Amino acid sequence: MSARGVFLSFEGADGAGKTTQLRRLAARLRAQGREVVETREPGGAPGAEEIRRLVLEGDPARWSAVTELLLFNAARRDHVERTIAPALARGAVVLCDRFADSSRVYQGVVRGAGAELADSLHALAIGIEPDLTLILDIAPRTGLTRGLARGTAEERFERFGLAFQARVRAAFRDLAAANPARCRLIDAEGDEEAVAARVWAAAAPLFEARA
Structure with a gap:
C-alpha cells in the first residue's frame, strides 16, 4: 500500500445491507494483513x-432539509478530523458506512435542499472524497421492510415511507451514473455471500493497485 491509506464508502437506501457488507469486506482485508478502520x-x-x-x-x-444538511456536515467534519484523516495518514483502510453521497442524495436531491448547496458545503467544510464508493442497490420495499424490522429508535428516514425510499434509490442510481470513475452500483438482492462476491469484484482492483 501507498503511504496514504485507502478510503472506501458504502452507500444506498435504508436496509440495503451496507453495514453487513462493510463488515464482511473488513474481515477479508484484515485476513490479508491490512489495518482496517470501520x-x-x-x-x-x-x-x-x-x-x-x-x-x-x-x-x-x-x-x-437545509438544517439537516448543516447538521450532517457538522458531524462529518468532526468525523474526518478525528477518525478518517488520522487513519488515512497512517496508511490504514477506512471503510465508512455512508459519507457525503448520502447528504447529496437524501438532503440535496430527495429532501430538496439542492445538489448545488450540498456540493458547496462539502467543498467548503469537508473537501475529501472516497477512493471508491459502493452503492448497494435494492428494491425500495425490500429495503424499507428490512430497515423497519431492525426495531431501533433510528427510524426517522424510514418513516418518510415507500415513495421516499424509491426516490432515494433513483437518486443513488443517478449519482452512480454521473460519477463512473468513483462509484460502482452493486446489486444487493440475494444472499449475503452472493452480494459479498459482487462487492469484492468491485473493490479488488483498488486494493490490487495499492498492494
Missing part, C-alpha cells in the same frame, strides 16, 4: 455520534 455516518467520532441522535431519531418533520 466507521459510520453520521457518527464515527464522539461529537458526531451526539449529532447522530439528533438527525436519526424523532419525528420525520423535526428538521428542514
Whole structure:
C-alpha cells in the first residue's frame, strides 16, 4: 500500500445491507494483513455520534432539509478530523458506512435542499472524497421492510415511507451514473455471500493497485 491509506464508502437506501457488507469486506482485508478502520455516518467520532441522535431519531418533520444538511456536515467534519484523516495518514483502510453521497442524495436531491448547496458545503467544510464508493442497490420495499424490522429508535428516514425510499434509490442510481470513475452500483438482492462476491469484484482492483 501507498503511504496514504485507502478510503472506501458504502452507500444506498435504508436496509440495503451496507453495514453487513462493510463488515464482511473488513474481515477479508484484515485476513490479508491490512489495518482496517470501520466507521459510520453520521457518527464515527464522539461529537458526531451526539449529532447522530439528533438527525436519526424523532419525528420525520423535526428538521428542514437545509438544517439537516448543516447538521450532517457538522458531524462529518468532526468525523474526518478525528477518525478518517488520522487513519488515512497512517496508511490504514477506512471503510465508512455512508459519507457525503448520502447528504447529496437524501438532503440535496430527495429532501430538496439542492445538489448545488450540498456540493458547496462539502467543498467548503469537508473537501475529501472516497477512493471508491459502493452503492448497494435494492428494491425500495425490500429495503424499507428490512430497515423497519431492525426495531431501533433510528427510524426517522424510514418513516418518510415507500415513495421516499424509491426516490432515494433513483437518486443513488443517478449519482452512480454521473460519477463512473468513483462509484460502482452493486446489486444487493440475494444472499449475503452472493452480494459479498459482487462487492469484492468491485473493490479488488483498488486494493490490487495499492498492494
